[in-house]
Amino acid sequence: MSRPRLNEFSLSEYLEEYKGYAKIRRAIFIGERCPELSVESYTIALQELEAHTLDTTTHTHVSKTLAQLTGQQAASEDWSKQANKESKELDAEIKADLERAKKQVSKRDSLKAQRDLVELLQRRGLMDESIRALQDGRTFCLDVNDQAQLHMEAARVSQLMCRWLQVATFVQRTESVVPKPSESMVVEIAAMKVQADFGDGKWSAAVAGLKQLSVEKMSAAGLVAKGVVLPRDIALYGTLAGLASLQRDQIKASLLDDALFGQFLDSMPECLTLLQSYHGAKYTDALTHLDKIMSLCRLDPVVGPHASTLEQKIRDNIVVLYIQPxxxxxxxxxxxxxxxxxxxxxxxxxxxxxxxxxxxxxxxxxxxxxxxHAEEPRDTALQNIERMHKEFSLQAELMTARIRYLEEESSRIGRVAMRR
Structure with missing residues (x-):
């Protein structure tokens, strides 16, 4: 796959706002699918791994791949040795804290130690183990808010792994235990639902979920700073899902004329241009812009698995609209x-x-x-007559059955009265 054809595309700038494992997984995803960007992608992933994680497994994989691509040793074993040492020390310290808290029968301290363990597992790249640790931590919860936080953290981990069914499950559990979630939690849940619906191929649901989001709300909730879902991601999800599932007039009402979604489009002008061309019946321009955007979409771990389906669906919609007149x-x-x-x-x-x-x-x-095909008025009239005949026949059969029932019921009542 070739380099994305968006104007002045810069991989480092594209990945800059993502943080932690969101950045690492995107960089690796791009490196696996775009030979022209593979060296730069794996280099960025390696730097992020060394700066913010203790994930020696992924580090080894990225280092070996980078060495194969460049013909040079990408990294020494010093970082891995130091990371393993730090992991063992932290693991022993956390387990000691957990045992001490259990002996003291302190749920609050036990929960804190369990969360420290979850954080360590995530830094080591052991995402499945961290989810299991989060589920184990429910025994230390003091109230529903503690349970909600554990469910939300499990949803975040699932989000990083693009496991959308798990995301939906943990979000549902969060909503079931918290009657009045905080504003930041409401916004994060809404963003997760949009991403999960899109990732699961539920285009209409993804568009509907946009109504609960705005750039200001996401910034205030700290989502932009976390760098997992950015405003330009929401713009991309909304644009593609809208083009795939909405009528042309609905696109104007739900996307182009929506002030809140307009804020997201400001972060990705290519999406705005595509929507305007599509709604304005400039289909040649729309297809040109779609081709450019889809080249980037194939390098996105959320959109990528659906890129071909979305492109075909949108192109089919354009063909249908083009031939209408x-x-x-x-x-x-x-x-x-x-x-x-x-x-x-x-x-x-x-x-x-x-x-x-x-x-x-x-x-x-x-x-x-x-x-x-041109519909003949006589054919249409005949179809209407046939439909009315079927409806009348059905009503007549129902009425006849009702009359028979009433006759039989009346006869039965009469026989009972005569025996008395």
Whole structure:
């Protein structure tokens, strides 16, 4: 996969605002998929690992990969030895604190030690173990707020691993135990839901969740500083999910005219341009901008797994909108307007769309035209008559059954009265 085609794309600037494992996983994801950026990506990941983690396993993998790419030794074993030493010391210290708190029957101290253990496991890159430790920590909770914090932390870890079902599960548990969550928790949950819905391919739900978010709220809740979900991510999720699931007029009302979502679009102007071109029926421009954005999307661990599906869905929507004003259109002209390499490739797309009932038309192979089906008024009237006949027949059958029931009930009551 080649370098993203957004104007003046800089990998270091793109990754700069992400923090911790969000930055590391994005850098590795890009390095695995973009040969042109692999050396720079793995270098950034290695620097972040050494600066903020004790994850020797990932460090070894990144170091070996970087050495293979550059032909040079990327890092010595000194960092790994020091990280292992520090991990063992911290682990022994935390376990001693935990044992001491248990002997003193202090739930508060036990919970603190358990959280310290969770933090250490995360620094070591042991995410599954940290989730299990969080679940074990529920025995030390003093109130529902403590439980909610553990569930939220488990959701954050799942978010880093892009496990969207786990994110939804832990968020649901958080909401079930806290009747009145704090404003920051409400905003973080909303951001998680948007990302999880998008990551799970629920485009309509992702767009609906945007209503609860704004750049100011995310900043006030500390989400921007944490560097896991940024405003430009929300802009990307909302734009692609909207183009895939909304009608053209809905895009204007829900995205373009929405002041809060407009704040997110300010952080990624390419998305705003794409939405404006799509809504303004400038489909050639829309496809050009879509192509540029999708080149970046394939390097995003949240969007990447859905990039091909989203691109096809959005392109199909553009094709449907493009042919709406026409009863027939020449395939060669349409292919040129919609940036297809050839009329034959467009024809293959149209055949698929016709078979799946996305468009009601046929392809005239002799003239090279796409011809839409025109509904005859007489056919429409006949269909309406048939529908009314079926409805009337059903009502008549129900009425007949009701009358029979009443007759049988009346006869039964009469027989009972005569026996008495």
């Amino acid at each position: 026409f009863m027939s259109i020449r395939l060669s002209s349409m292919a040129e307007a919609l940036c297809f390499e050839s009329a034959e490739k467009l024809e293959a797309i149209l055949v698929r769309m016709i078979d799946s009932k996305l468009i009601q038309a046929r392809i005239d192979g002799t003239t090279g035209f796409l011809v839409k």
